[in-house]
Amino acid sequence: MAMAGLYRRVLPSPPAIDFASNEGKKLFIDAIQAGTMEGFYKLISYFQTQSEPAYCGLATLSMVLNALAIDPRRKWKGPWRWFDESMLDCCEPLEKVKAEGISFGKVVCLAQCAGAEVQAFRTSQTTVDQFRQFVKKCSVSDGSHVVSSYHRATFKQTGTGHFSPIGGYHAGSDMVLILDVARFKYPPHWVPLTLLWEAMDTTDEKTGQQRGFMMISRPRRDPGLLYTLVIV
Amino acid sequence: MAMAGLYRRVLPSPPAIDFASNEGKKLFIDAIQAGTMEGFYKLISYFQTQSEPAYCGLATLSMVLNALAIDPRRKWKGPWRWFDESMLDCCEPLEKVKAEGISFGKVVCLAQCAGAEVQAFRTSQTTVDQFRQFVKKCSVSDGSHVVSSYHRATFKQTGTGHFSPIGGYHAGSDMVLILDVARFKYPPHWVPLTLLWEAMDTTDEKTGQQRGFMMISRPRRDPGLLYTLVIV
Numbered sequence A, B: 001m002a003m004a005g006l007y008r009r010v011l012p013s014p015p016a017i018d019f020a021s022n023e024g025k026k027l028f029i030d031a032i033q034a035g036t037m038e039g040f041y042k043l044i045s046y047f048q049t050q051s052e053p054a055y056c057g058l059a060t061l062s063m064v065l066n067a068l069a070i071d072p073r074r075k076w077k078g079p080w081r082w083f084d085e086s087m088l089d090c091c092e093p094l095e096k097v098k099a100e101g102i103s104f105g106k107v108v109c110l111a112q113c114a115g116a117e118v119q120a121f122r123t124s125q126t127t128v129d130q131f132r133q134f135v136k137k138c139s140v141s142d143g144s145h146v147v148s149s150y151h152r153a154t155f156k157q158t159g160t161g162h163f164s165p166i167g168g169y170h171a172g173s174d175m176v177l178i179l180d181v182a183r184f185k186y187p188p189h190w191v192p193l194t195l196l197w198e199a200m201d202t203t204d205e206k207t208g209q210q211r212g213f214m215m216i217s218r219p220r221r222d223p224g225l226l227y228t229l230v231i232v
Helices: A024-034 A039-043 A056-067 A094-100 A104-113 A130-139 A195-202 A223-231 B022-033 B038-046 B056-067 B093-101 B106-115 B130-139 B192-202 B224-232
Strands: A117-122 A146-149 A160-168 A174-177 A189-192 A212-217 B117-122 B143-153 B161-170 B175-178 B187-190 B212-217
Touching: A024 A174, A024 B022, A024 B038, A039 A056, A039 B022, A056 A146, A056 A160, A056 B038, A056 B224, A094 B093, A104 A117, A104 A146, A104 A212, A104 B022, A104 B093, A104 B106, A117 A130, A117 B192, A130 A146, A130 A160, A130 A195, A130 A212, A146 A195, A189 A195, B022 B161, B022 B175, B022 B187, B038 B161, B056 B106, B056 B117, B056 B192, B056 B212, B093 B175, B106 B117, B106 B143, B106 B212, B117 B130, B130 B143, B130 B161, B130 B192, B143 B192, B175 B192, B187 B192
Parallel strands: none
Antiparallel strands: A117 A212, A146 A160, A146 A212, A160 A174, A174 A189, B117 B212, B143 B161, B143 B212, B161 B175, B175 B187
């Protein structure tokens, strides 16, 4: 008697390396020692599971906003102000995202609406070397994080377009750690940066545009402070 | 004009050390090199936020069950079988937990009901040295995890009784890493093991019983296999 539904998927490896495997741990420790996991600590502290099959973009963004300690300026539950997917409703109705997922452009819109500073690039507007520079830059501090929008097929994974944050960089092997928010499906895993570039350099059939990546940071000017100045 | 609600709390330090601080990172790297963070990789991969102010016990358990790759044997969302707090409803009605929280005994009941193997100890039944042995044992493998039930006041934290998993051990300083599931309030933090013992050695006023800890493991015999044998 088969049980209904699915319990995870086997991670195709290669090309990916499971974060919790011996090889994954070795990459992790090497990268820590090289100073390219400095963004990991904050980001992993807020690692979350997408709460709906089509909420990868919302979960990714919520995780990054919490890691950057950006205040949503409104209550989530009880007395607490906190980001989860349900708080990210200012660019696209949640019901629509639930049914259809979300585009690259709308995730950029949501990040800005939440008060973050965003630099976004479709693969057509940049190069793999520039992408590597952004990944490196984010890996050596905890002030900015890279979000990637890619197609899973490049990694032989099931599914199509997906969003997840990048949790760190291993320079020796030129690999990045994907903190996959579909945690019910795949564990966090390392992939070659050039392969992630290929996976981003694909077309989103819904919008007809290429995928890409964005670097999300705390705003240079605190919107809270600005607000205070304005109302005084 | 004050904004409604709260954006996190400042972690009282000492006694706690923020995981993402320089001192916290140093403890982490030392502990990795000493081999006492082996449970961390799986556990952190499923770190989650309690979705209700009184769901600390449910979020803690859900995290540990996912880290142990225990199959809930029923669907969560879409085709996926996966634990979140809403799946943990077999020992106490969720509405009651939402309103009142959950006792140590009911968390043990839920872990067993979910198919895990549990060894549970109230502080009155064991010693700080035995507790340290369990923490050490779990820190060197990823087959079992320790869940602690404690009172926050011992750490000068706001709030009362709380549950969270232990993410690792630093032998040199005798400190444990608490993966606090109230992530909207405090980040993950290191605390002295003996102080955590004191925080567990307190009385839950609702039940009149002492708090304590439990070690949760994958079942020795796969319940799926057992089920198959029974229905054949």
